[in-house]
Amino acid sequence: MPLTAKRIICFFVSLMIILSGVAICSVICNHPSEDIENTVSSFYREPENSLDVVFVGSSGASKDFLPSAVWKKTGITSYCFALGACSANIYYSVIKEVLTKQPDALLVIDLDGFLVDDKFQNEKEPIMLWTDSMPKNRNWREVVNRFLPDEKSERYFEFIKYHKNITSLYAYLPITYRLLNKQINNIRDPLGGATLNRTAQSFADEVKFFDYKAENESQSLTPDSNAVFEDFLVFCEENNLKNIVFVNLPKITHDEFSYNRAVDYYQRTNYIKSKVEKYGYKIYNYSETGNEANLDIETDFADTLHLTTPGAVKFSEAFADYLERNYSFEKKSPEIIRDWNERSSLADEIIYE
Amino acid sequence: MSYISVGFAILTFICFLLFYFAPLKLKKYILLTASCVFYICSSKYLIILPVVNTLFIYFLSIKIDKVNEAFNAKKKELSKEERKEAKKQNSKVKKRICTVEIVLSFLLLAVFKYMGFFTGIINDISESLSLGSIPLLSLMVPLGISYYTLSIAGYAIDVYRGTLKAEKNYCKLLLFTVYFPHIVEGPIGNYKSFSSQLDKINKPDFETFMTGIQIILFGLMKKMIIADRAGIAANQFFDNYEQYGFTTSLAGMILYAVNIYFDFSGCIDIVRGVSCLFGIELPENFRQPFFSKSVQEFWRRWHITLGDWIKKYIFYSVSMSKINRKIISLCDKIKNEYFKTTVPMFYALAFVWLFNGIWHGTSWKYILYGVYYYIIICAGLIFEPLFEKICAKLKINREGKAFGIFRILRTSVLVVIGLTLFRADSTYDFIQIIKSVFVYLDPAGNISDYYNSINLSLLDFVIVVLFTGLMFFISYKKEKGTDFIGWFAEHKRARWILCTAEILVIIILGVYGSSFTRLPFVYAQF
Structure with missing residues (x-):
């Protein structure tokens, strides 16, 4: 079977065609989640050291925190680096990425990631969404090796998992266009990584604010969550992270299950409080603020754990006040103010459309 | 592996x-x-x-x-x-x-x-x-x-x-x-x-090597693009058939037939292609079976090597046994020449289909599968003279194209029913499915519910239809005697283009990865 020059050329031409075809399809198909991809990729377009605050967390943070509202209220620049269903075991990985571009930012950590039961700590899909959206660096390799050893081939070759999207081409072409357009034109997300929730809750049973108060009642975290939390504290210590505030986001209840869960979360927050105080970390527990954001139970909550967009505006403003009271931030130059004002207007167009 | x-x-x-x-x-x-x-x-x-x-x-x-x-x-x-x-x-x-x-x-x-x-x-x-x-x-x-x-x-x-x-x-x-x-x-x-x-x-020389690669790629296309997609849809139907009405049941039965044919023939292509790389030609196992005009012909075109084995070692052995010779001598008393030679076959055929059924699986359902074909074939043989008379009276040209198409469709219906029995979890399930298609004809049982419950988009179904159509065209050409392998051996550029296109299509449209439920080869369980 002589390897003639013609055959070698034919082989390489075929290989190039195949690789090009796969590359084009990868660009179209490899979209784990447009929201998460947008949140992650837009973060890297923020100028270095330009953010005062970065909010790390899961869907609660993603829906409840609006950087544009924070800016308008207090002039604090922020980013919502929150990923839907994100488990706390990858918070450290997200923070590593944050520190590469915003080393001096105040880190706001969504407590929900630690408060959940163990089954939510061990879900692989949220970790896959993170690894498939983040840059392919050492941090990425470490997360893949640590949490997804059995899914390595799909992490290294995402096309294996996402090529199915080719059959929904009509949906993925626009997504590809939007994300590529932002990438090519260096467009930063006007919403600063946040996602909007426009539909308010419609629970049939009686809905109440969770304003349970019992400072001495404490409940330890579930075993896996506790291990994740301890690891997180070690990570913070090793990286000399001083500026951290933990947040327990607003919650409502409408039945026994949601009430009991909220009680568990509250008591676990107290447990965390006792652990983090010695590090000088603060905790902002919304249920202890007496609803300082004046959230309306009918219109401001999408469900028991997430706010609607109007609710997010109110909460963000209230939280911005908290940040202003407790932390000091650098004064902004006129260019930055202009830039953020423009961005904020764009955000308002989206929020109030 | x-x-x-x-x-x-x-x-x-x-x-x-x-x-x-x-x-x-x-x-x-x-x-x-x-x-x-x-x-x-x-x-x-x-x-x-x-x-x-x-x-x-x-x-x-x-x-x-x-x-x-x-x-x-x-x-x-x-x-x-x-x-x-x-x-x-x-x-x-x-x-x-x-x-x-x-x-x-x-x-x-x-x-x-x-x-x-x-x-x-x-x-x-x-x-x-x-x-x-x-x-x-x-x-x-x-x-x-x-x-x-x-x-x-x-x-x-x-x-x-x-x-x-x-x-x-x-x-x-x-x-x-x-x-x-x-x-x-x-x-x-x-x-x-x-x-x-x-x-x-x-x-192996280069031509043998490329022939092997061509056959492998063809098999991969059949398995990964058509069979596995149809299999996902078919499995959803068979696992939840009670929820669905006539349309979905019919679609489920046809999808299973598509699944099993392309799964099995795709595997055989892969296997023959791999063997070709080593210069060893394995026998064909499929020869356009859905162009068969009778069930007997179908089984001469489907799983050919099993049929040959059963014919050689069971049918002939039983036909030459003492008991069968006694039956032949008893049948000598029959006046009708046709039945004189046909009836003795029933004894040997009983062993053939019993063996076929048992070989396929460890349940009564598979024995019933064998019995189903036995009854059809025997009924076909028994009523053949009557059909001839009816066709002659109605002046139907049995060698004509129209009648040929009718026979192909008739055979396909019988085969699809047989395959439904093959796939159903039990004979009870099979009967219920058949009733929903042939007895109740109830169009209710939301086809949209079925569509929403399977992890396939509309384009996936379009792909199954398109590629099945393409395979049907290729099979039709092969039936007419076209030698694709020979043609591509003479047109090397076209062969390179074809192989490149096939690899690209398999990578992009193939069913693999965690977003799909990848299915094992159906016949590997036997």
Whole structure:
């Protein structure tokens, strides 16, 4: 079977065609989640050291925190680096990425990631969404090796998992266009990584604010969550992270299950409080603020754990006040103010459309 | 190790490289080593079974040859009467040896594959007589036991019949048994053909190599693009058939037929293509079966090697048995010439279809599957003279195109019903599905619910339809005698383009990865 020059050329031409075809399809198909991809990729377009605050967390943070509202209220620049269903075991990985571009930012950590039961700590899909959206660096390799050893081939070759999207081409072409357009034109997300929730809750049973108060009642975290939390504290210590505030986001209840869960979360927050105080970390527990954001139970909550967009505006403003009271931030130059004002207007167009 | 796994691709690649560069004498042993590695990766220590089974057959077949040689050496010195007697004795000895070979092979098959089934029957009977029950033994089924048992039994019978000389090289015989391309799903081997190719084995030339690659890619397209997609949809239907009405049931039945045909024929293509890389041509197992005009013709085009094996070793053996000869002599009293020759076949056909059913699976459903085809074929044979008369009276041209299309459609309907029985979880489920299609004709049972419950988009269904249409066109052309392999061998640029396009299409449209539910090969379970 002589390897003639013609055959070698034919082989390489075929290989190039195949690789090009796969590359084009990868660009179209490899979209784990447009929201998460947008949140992650837009973060890297923020100028270095330009953010005062970065909010790390899961869907609660993603829906409840609006950087544009924070800016308008207090002039604090922020980013919502929150990923839907994100488990706390990858918070450290997200923070590593944050520190590469915003080393001096105040880190706001969504407590929900630690408060959940163990089954939510061990879900692989949220970790896959993170690894498939983040840059392919050492941090990425470490997360893949640590949490997804059995899914390595799909992490290294995402096309294996996402090529199915080719059959929904009509949906993925626009997504590809939007994300590529932002990438090519260096467009930063006007919403600063946040996602909007426009539909308010419609629970049939009686809905109440969770304003349970019992400072001495404490409940330890579930075993896996506790291990994740301890690891997180070690990570913070090793990286000399001083500026951290933990947040327990607003919650409502409408039945026994949601009430009991909220009680568990509250008591676990107290447990965390006792652990983090010695590090000088603060905790902002919304249920202890007496609803300082004046959230309306009918219109401001999408469900028991997430706010609607109007609710997010109110909460963000209230939280911005908290940040202003407790932390000091650098004064902004006129260019930055202009830039953020423009961005904020764009955000308002989206929020109030 | 699946035929569409990375492990199999690596094994084939390494084996090919070693095979290509190895000296002529070692090529067989490289294939044997690769086959053993493949077997061990899939069934671990159970490789001992085909090894021991082959060893027994090897020695006993040589014994049969020695008996023949001894007779041939002595017969010149014997008188006519003595020769006759010696031949009779000779035959008895050979028959005994062959019986031991067959019983041993099928006993192993029965123990490993059918133990659970027989235990279940015994328990049902003993429980109904309040005699208690015996524990169900669940043994790991060795890879390809149904296939290699038939292959090696065929070899033993051929040696007994004298159509083949016993193989003196054990490794060659073992290679025939565990040859890694055909061990999992066939085609069921014929030792004469396999051995003659092995004797002429050489470095494959570029044309043979490219032919192999073409066939592999074609098989991968069938399996990964059509079969697995149709399989996802079909499985959803069969697992939840009670929720669906007429339209979905009909779609589910057709999708299963599409799934199993492209799954099985795709696998055979992959297997034949891989074997082609080593210069060994395996027999065809499918010849456009859905162009068949009768069920008998269908079974001459579907799983061809199984049909050939059953015809050669069961149908002919039963046809020549004493009981069948008695039946033939009884049928001599029938006046009608047609039935005189047809009725005796029913006895042999009963064994054929019983064996076919039992071979396919360990449940009553598979026996019913065999009985279903037996009834159809016998009914076809019985009513053939009547159909001829009716067609003649109605002036229907039985050789005409229109009637041919009618026969093809009729056969396809019967086959799809048979495949529904094959797939249904039980005979009760099969009856309910058939009722929803042919009796209730109830269009309710939301097809949109069905569509929403499967992880396939509309474009996935379009892909199944388009590619099935393409395969239908290719099959139609092949039926008309087009030799695609030959044509592409002459048009090399077109071949390169085709292969490149096929690889691209398989990578982009193939069903693999965690977002799809990848399905195992259907016939691998047998």
